[in-house]
Amino acid sequence: MSAPAHLPAGGDFESAWQRTQKRLRAELGEDIYLSWFARIELERVSDSGMAHLSVPTRFLKSWIQSHYAERIVRAFSAEHGDIRQIELELRTVGVRPQPARGAAAQPAAAKPEHIDVQRPTADPTTAALVGSPIDHRLAFDSFLVGRSNALAHAAAREVASARPSEAIRYNPLYIHSAVGLGKTHLLHAIAGAAEAGGRRVVYLTAERFMFGFVSALRAQTSLAFKETLRGIDMLVIDDVQFLQGKTVQAEFGHTLNALIDAGRQVVVAADRPPAELESLDERLRSRLAGGLAVEMGSLDEELRLQILKNRLAAAQEAHPNFDVPPSVLSYVARTVTANGRDLEGAITRLMAHNTLTGTQITLEMAEEALRDLVRNREPKRVKIEDIQRIVARHYNVSRADILSARRTATVVRPRQIAMYLAKVLTLRSLPEIGRRFGGRDHTTVLHAVRKIDGLLKSDNSLAEDVDLLKRMLSE
């Protein structure tokens, strides 16, 4: 066996380790290196020639142990002849060890440095994860509290003001409500207040989480993505009902578990309770339900009036001459009932009429200008089970027939119609619909949707049937 190409004189293990890293980077390529090796730190080297290396996660430790241990020993001993073997240890998250100072080095007495995971660097391992910006206008100060959101607000306040060292009482805090009732506002308020209190917070929409994870997977830096997420104090995720895809959901589950187990706060919002997140797997749903799940009900009239007054005051900052008579504000609060977004829209519209055309704001004018908002009733949430039940009853077959593998024409067409309705009346994905129809493939659902879509253009009686079924389902 030939001698190693280069043996540094003396015991400078730290610089030999740096050369080892360069060597591994050159041998294995950038992607693999960044995924597995970039977070390894040299802790110390003992007299027997054992290099103690630390990594931040158990997973990383066992992966490197089983896949790369020998390679690291070879590379390290090529750079420093004293190195005989390595031992991998788990490093406390957020604490960077002191540099190794050779075989005789004592454990460092200096304060550990904290890694700031919030601040993205040019390093592609962290570039994959940049939380969405926190909108500081959506703060606790501007969030109005009424009967329907008092509990959610109190829990949010508590979670936001807890100190990092305090025991976490509600984890995850899960806030759910129908659209436009203030979930996003409350999440930004929590994230903003926690950050102001010195905590490392990442706020992400579910889409952003998916995007970050999928791009990290593509760039083979998913490990860095996971580690970054797991190194924070608080993770705030909005709209989890949109989390799609097995791998992404599994990763979300691991992240959730890792953070909660490590005593980090997780805050989640969705448009439905955990039990109704049908596209998520059972364990994830129960984990989400395992902390505190609170619902925010619809805004009552008093709260709507307060929100309107606040919006009006904000609008008046830009247009001091704009005003809305109290009787009109009361009318809007009484009749625009759907959600906070419509209330905002109502003020914007009144302001546009008034400032652009000079129209006086009267009750009559408001009735005319806001007609569509007043009529706007919240759409009913349709369940796949209801679709199957109603379609089965309509075509005189059983729900079991619809879910079965039977291929007789009397069952096939109602099944296709039910799948079509599931696609157009719910937000479920094709794979999810397939699962709910007796474990069928998403391509079968796609075929059914296209088939019915096509037939509706030419078959009037089918079109009438589908129309009737839609009406029955939305009543």
Ligand SMILES: Nc1ncnc2c1ncn2[C@@H]1O[C@H](COP(=O)(O)OP(=O)(O)OP(=O)(O)O)[C@@H](O)[C@H]1O
């Ligand atoms: N209690 C409240 N106090 C003040 N503003 C509110 C309140 N509830 C809702 N709003 C306002 O209503 C609008 C819609 O709220 P937000 O976006 O937070 O709703 P959401 O529940 O997250 O909706 P979606 O489910 O569509 O994401 C925002 O402008 C928000 O500031």
